Amino acid sequence: MSGIAYYVVVMLVYLGTDLLAAWGLNLEFGVAGVANFAYIVLVAAGAYFYAVLTLGSPAAQGGYQHYIIGLRLPAAAAIVVAALICGVLGCLIGVTGLKRLRADYQAVVMLVISILATTVVGADTGLFNGDDGLSAIPNPLAAVNPASRGWYYVAVVAAVCLLGYLALRRFTAGPLGRALRAVREDEEAAIAVGKDVVRLRLAVQAVGGVYAGLSGALLAGFIGGWSPSSWQYVETLALLTAIIVGGLGNDAGVLLGTAVVPVLILQGVQFLPQFNSAPELMADLGWIILGLLTIAFVFARPQGLIPERRPRYAARPGAGGPSRRPRRGGRAAAPGPAAAGPAAAVRDASARPGAAVATPPGPDAGRLPAPGGAGGRMPAGAGEPILVISGLTRRYGGVRAVDGAGFTVRSGAITGLIGPNGAGKSTALGLISGFLRPDAGRVIFAGRDVTRLPAHERARLGIVRTFQLPREFRALTAVENLLVAAPRQRGESAGGVAVGRPLWRRQEAQLVERATALLELFGMADKRDERAGTLSGGQKRMLEVLRALMAEPRLLLLDEPMAGLAPVLAERLEAACRELAAGGMAILLVEHELRAVERLCERVVVMAQGKVISEGRMAELRGRKEVQDAYVVG
Amino acid sequence: MRVLIEAVGFGIASGAVISLGAVGFTVQFGISNVLNITYGSLMTLAAYLGYLLLQAGLDVWLALALVAAAIGLASVAFNRALLAPLTRRGTGFVGVVIVTVAAAIVLQYCIVAVAGPDTVSYGQQAGSTVRGGDLVFTTSQLIIIGLALALMLALHLLLTRTQLGRAMRATAANRTVARGCGIRTERIIDVTWLISGTLCGAAGVALAISTVSFDFTLGPTFLIYMIAAAVLGGIGQPYGAMIGGLLVGVVSQVAAAYTSPAYQDAWAFLILIVMLLVRPRGLLAAGTASARRLAG
Numbered sequence: 001m002s003g004i005a006y007y008v009v010v011m012l013v014y015l016g017t018d019l020l021a022a023w024g025l026n027l028e029f030g031v032a033g034v035a036n037f038a039y040i041v042l043v044a045a046g047a048y049f050y051a052v053l054t055l056g057s058p059a060a061q062g063g064y065q066h067y068i069i070g071l072r073l074p075a076a077a078a079i080v081v082a083a084l085i086c087g088v089l090g091c092l093i094g095v096t097g098l099k100r101l102r103a104d105y106q107a108v109v110m111l112v113i114s115i116l117a118t119t120v121v122g123a124d125t126g127l128f129n130g131d132d133g134l135s136a137i138p139n140p141l142a143a144v145n146p147a148s149r150g151w152y153y154v155a156v157v158a159a160v161c162l163l164g165y166l167a168l169r170r171f172t173a174g175p176l177g178r179a180l181r182a183v184r185e186d187e188e189a190a191i192a193v194g195k196d197v198v199r200l201r202l203a204v205q206a207v208g209g210v211y212a213g214l215s216g217a218l219l220a221g222f223i224g225g226w227s228p229s230s231w232q233y234v235e236t237l238a239l240l241t242a243i244i245v246g247g248l249g250n251d252a253g254v255l256l257g258t259a260v261v262p263v264l265i266l267q268g269v270q271f272l273p274q275f276n277s278a279p280e281l282m283a284d285l286g287w288i289i290l291g292l293l294t295i296a297f298v299f300a301r302p303q304g305l306i307p308e309r310r311p312r313y314a315a316r317p318g319a320g321g322p323s324r325r326p327r328r329g330g331r332a333a334a335p336g337p338a339a340a341g342p343a344a345a346v347r348d349a350s351a352r353p354g355a356a357v358a359t360p361p362g363p364d365a366g367r368l369p370a371p372g373g374a375g376g377r378m379p380a381g382a383g384e385p386i387l388v389i390s391g392l393t394r395r396y397g398g399v400r401a402v403d404g405a406g407f408t409v410r411s412g413a414i415t416g417l418i419g420p421n422g423a424g425k426s427t428a429l430g431l432i433s434g435f436l437r438p439d440a441g442r443v444i445f446a447g448r449d450v451t452r453l454p455a456h457e458r459a460r461l462g463i464v465r466t467f468q469l470p471r472e473f474r475a476l477t478a479v480e481n482l483l484v485a486a487p488r489q490r491g492e493s494a495g496g497v498a499v500g501r502p503l504w505r506r507q508e509a510q511l512v513e514r515a516t517a518l519l520e521l522f523g524m525a526d527k528r529d530e531r532a533g534t535l536s537g538g539q540k541r542m543l544e545v546l547r548a549l550m551a552e553p554r555l556l557l558l559d560e561p562m563a564g565l566a567p568v569l570a571e572r573l574e575a576a577c578r579e580l581a582a583g584g585m586a587i588l589l590v591e592h593e594l595r596a597v598e599r600l601c602e603r604v605v606v607m608a609q610g611k612v613i614s615e616g617r618m619a620e621l622r623g624r625k626e627v628q629d630a631y632v633v634g
Numbered sequence: 635m636r637v638l639i640e641a642v643g644f645g646i647a648s649g650a651v652i653s654l655g656a657v658g659f660t661v662q663f664g665i666s667n668v669l670n671i672t673y674g675s676l677m678t679l680a681a682y683l684g685y686l687l688l689q690a691g692l693d694v695w696l697a698l699a700l701v702a703a704a705i706g707l708a709s710v711a712f713n714r715a716l717l718a719p720l721t722r723r724g725t726g727f728v729g730v731v732i733v734t735v736a737a738a739i740v741l742q743y744c745i746v747a748v749a750g751p752d753t754v755s756y757g758q759q760a761g762s763t764v765r766g767g768d769l770v771f772t773t774s775q776l777i778i779i780g781l782a783l784a785l786m787l788a789l790h791l792l793l794t795r796t797q798l799g800r801a802m803r804a805t806a807a808n809r810t811v812a813r814g815c816g817i818r819t820e821r822i823i824d825v826t827w828l829i830s831g832t833l834c835g836a837a838g839v840a841l842a843i844s845t846v847s848f849d850f851t852l853g854p855t856f857l858i859y860m861i862a863a864a865v866l867g868g869i870g871q872p873y874g875a876m877i878g879g880l881l882v883g884v885v886s887q888v889a890a891a892y893t894s895p896a897y898q899d900a901w902a903f904l905i906l907i908v909m910l911l912v913r914p915r916g917l918l919a920a921g922t923a924s925a926r927r928l929a930g
Contacts, residue, residue: 035728037735099911104669104727109910111671111735112858116903123896233854234739240732284747291740295716298725298733 009150011263016157017219018242018262022254023168024211025239030249030308031172032204033184035103037110037236038093041117042086042209044231046216048121048128049082051137051226061136065129075140075221083213090209094202114233122228133227140221157218164211165251170500171207172251175483175491175508178476180204181249182484185473188435192467193485193551194459234287238262241294246304253306265289310477312529313512386411386586387463387555392431392441393610394424401427403610404441409555411586414577416601416618418591420631423607425590426468429557432588433465434458445555460487462554466561470540472547474533478524481532481543482515483508485550518546522572538565545573555586562593574600594618606630639769641891642884647775649883650782651840655856656863656875656882657786658833662709664806664870665826666717668727671734673834674857675741676712680705680838681852682745685754694756694843695777702835709831710824712737718823738853746850755847778840785833786876792829793872802826806870855899859886862906868916878916 021043028034049069055061057070073081096109122131141153171177183190183197191197220226242261247253266286297304387409394402402424409415417425430436432443434455443451450458459465473481489511490496491504519525522542527535532543545561558577562570577600581587591597597604598618606614606621608630614621621627655677662670680701687697716737720730761773771779793799804812805822813819841856842848863882867874882902890898909916 035731096907096911099914101910101914102727104731105910105914107728107731108669108671108861109907112861112903112906115854115858116900116907119897119900119903123894123900237732237735237739241736244732280751281747284743287743288740288747291736291743294736295733295740298729298736299720299723302725302729 006150009154011267012154013157013219013222014267015259015263016154016161017215017222018239019161019255019258020164020211020218021215022239022242022246022258022262023164023251024208024215025236026243026249026251026254027168027171027211028204028208029240030243030247030254031177031184032180032201034094034097034201034204035107035110036093036205036208037107037233037240038114038117039208039212039239040231040233040235041114042090042093042212043216043219043235044117044121044226045089046082046086046213047137047220047226047230048134048216049085049213050078050217050220051134052128053078053081054138054140055134055136065132065134065136066126067128067134068126075138075143079140079214079217079221082217083210086213086216087206087210090205090207090212091202093209094205097201097205098198111233114236118228118232129227131228133225133229134220135225137220137224137226139224140218153222160214160218164214168211168251170497171204172249174496174501175489175504176497178480178484179489179492181476182473182481185475186471189467189471189473190484191435191456192433192459192465192471193547194456194464194487195484196456237294238266238290241290241297244297244302244304245293247306247308248302248304249308250304250306253304253308256305261290261293265293308475310529310531311480313479313516383410383412385409386446387432387588388444389428389432390442390444392428392443393439394427394431394436395439400610402431402438405607405610405612406441407605407612407615409586409588410603411554412581412584413602414581414587414589414600416589416591416597416604417607418594418597418604419607422609423630424610425607426559427610428607429465429559429588429590433463433557435465459551462552463557464548464551464553464555465557466544466548466559468559468563470537470544472532472535472540472543474531476532477529478519478532478535478543479512479515479528481547482518482550483511485547486511486514487552515550518549522546522569522576538569541565542569542573545576549580553585555588556580558587558589558591560590560592562591562596570596637891638888639767641888643769643771645884645887646880647771647779647844647883648887649880650775650779651837651844651879652856652859652863652883653876653879654782654785654833654840655837655860656867656879657789657872658830658837659857659860660864660867660870660872660875661789661826661830661833663864664872665802665823665830666713666721668717668721668730668734669861670717671731671857672712672738672741673860674853674855675738675745676705676708676831676834676853677838677841677856678742678745678850678853679708680835681842681848682749682754684839684842685756688756694839698836698839698843701839702832705835705838706828706830706832709834710827712831713823713827742850742853749850751849753847753849756842774843778844781836781840785836786872789829789872798822798825858899858906859883859902862902862909865906865909865914866916869914871916874916 021039024042025036025039028036028039052067052069053071053073054075055065055067055070056072058066071078093110093113096113097106101109121128124130128134139153141156171180179190179195180200182193183195183200187197216226238261242257243254244257245261246255246257266283385408390406392402392405393400405424405428407415417428419425427436431438434450434453434457438451441451442449445458445461445463448461450461450463453461473484476484489504490507496504516525516528519528524539524542524546527539532540535543541561541564545558548556548558561573565573574596577587577589589597589601601618603615604618604621605612606627613626613630614624616624655673659670659673662668662673683701683704684694684697687700688694692700716733717730720733725733764771764773764776791799793803801812801817801822802825804815804817805819805826809819812822837860838852841852859882860879863878864875865878866881867876867878882905885905886898886901889901
């Protein structure tokens, strides 16, 4: 084949394989926020394992290459097995991320793993033939088509890319993609609404590993050889640059970035005819340009050329029409007539087709959720204790932030938790919600000992907290912030990924409606499709409370919700709290605004210096000496 | 036993260089709260600049001093031009790491483009050998060890006995409060980068002196030794980095002597990974400051 044609074929194969790798890394980094600086190791693993699964035994090869395994599998099987192995390796690498190190430390660990891998593989001649690498790697298409290094290969790579793209959408779009983005934005807030962050992260690293393995196998099959020089740690940066330049989190953007960065800049530059006399200089120049490009984009346009899109959802469907599914890229339909109140919303909802569907029942849309929501969990009878803590202790060094605290919270009532600064109120909330482990004591929720239960499991049981400083998912829209909190979403499960949109379309539409109605109830309907990061401080705080409500709590832990709220919003929040409690929800309200506490709370618990020093009605507490002393002395 | 003692000797010599670099690295972290991956490439630059000066006929120790000063200035420029604006914009930690890695790559490949990929050597700089029992050191190794000790003593005195040192420690601990106390934090930050950059440059040239030959991969590999040393001693703590450097040097040499020299680097890498995953506070960490930093 002619020179130019061959050049184009090579570029296209590189584009396809780099694209698979870039999509995998984008899933890990752009969507889920996991900075996997060791990604190229997974690509290399794909190449190596494909090679040793198709090369046959070292002796049969003539014995001049030394490597492990050495089977002669059919090419397609070898590619699949190699990709799966890389999925497992991806998980293993992901385990290092469970340590919860700061992001840049995590990145350094990955970088070092990458360099360590090249060192070990390069030095050990028995693993994959050391620094010389493996050669004579069989072409996967050799048996099928003799002209298998040409356009036929391009077609196969393109087909794999197409399938890969369709599969990828199952992860990056829909409820699962939304959950991953939430974990990226704020891991703790995601835990607080019940997301199993560990499982999500490991799943993402496994899938990313599979894509890396596919990429490596196809590339090695094309080139016919693979050695440590092909996968130095800088290659991961080339992929990262492609993603950052093209558009972090956006699959189409990644296509653009991959075409520009690894292909055009790194490979293409070497093929320019007039510079053929100094190919190494061109390679160096390529890396210099790549580095400068990365710096420029992180500085000036970190979201990339094609930024992550803001999904827009249709407003509640018109009467009589089929439930609309959330659309991407369409204009948001004008919101329907604002709910005049819970009654009107009930009427609207029951007119909607599909309202008779069991999960979730329609009447919840548009009004404040009943405790335990529609999940069929029986709320505790009003007035019954739903939370009992006893002897709770948490030490920080020598200081007892919480010291033997014990109190009860009943459902159907609002219990206040007050005390001077440093009393241990936020620590107590952290212990109850599971974000902190106690050194002693027990937390009993609805008759069950949850002291050892992880935070996200407690959220799923119904203990939902807000945070002292609003922790919104900045890059997600307001409505997405609420949607992500809804529990038991079909779209987030393995089934949702496998089957796709038909499985979760209906549930999603109902959730959109519920979320939209909640936003309207609190006057935030106009901000529905705006990114949460653009909201004002008070709106962010309201959003956080609404998000907690979407998670269908049975016990709502509010951490100073009134702080920084305009009086109108504060009133609305108070009214909502009363209504929720009347509906049977248990609320524990930590507040400094003592007048609000007096209005809302039947019972108030007073903490000081980690201990519970008093309990009772606010009016009584004002007169007690120990309470007065605590506030003066601190 | 002889092997062990020899390896320890090598370890002390290489540990001196690692300590130099690690102290500079950790001081940079202390002032900027950033893991500066470009540090390694600046060391490579130092090594090559020293080579140039040697070719021009300068005495190698004079070259070391000049290059150290040059890299010090380069570090100040690096912070002002790249890192400070980035952190002012509120770029996240990952973004900053990506930028420092990218800058390291740019610098590294600029060096390759100019100097070529072949190895370069300072030639015979070792000098005569000195024996102490089974321990054998060359003159230049001893000079480097002495230099490392002297510079660290100087840093210690600076930090504890001078006004400037107090201001540096205050700025590193809490920049806003320091400014509120009337400290000229802008100037202090520049000075801190100057000092740490000087240590970086000195370490680069010292490393080139103590190895037979080197190429452009000098920086990234050695960087890991230095980060390992800094983390081992508690990131942000200069004294920890000094001891950490010695430990990393000795451990990697001894381990390599008993297993295989090809894996010497791998041991340092392993130390770093294990430290970060198991005890990122370091073995000698003084308190919660490091722990706070690590939690982000």
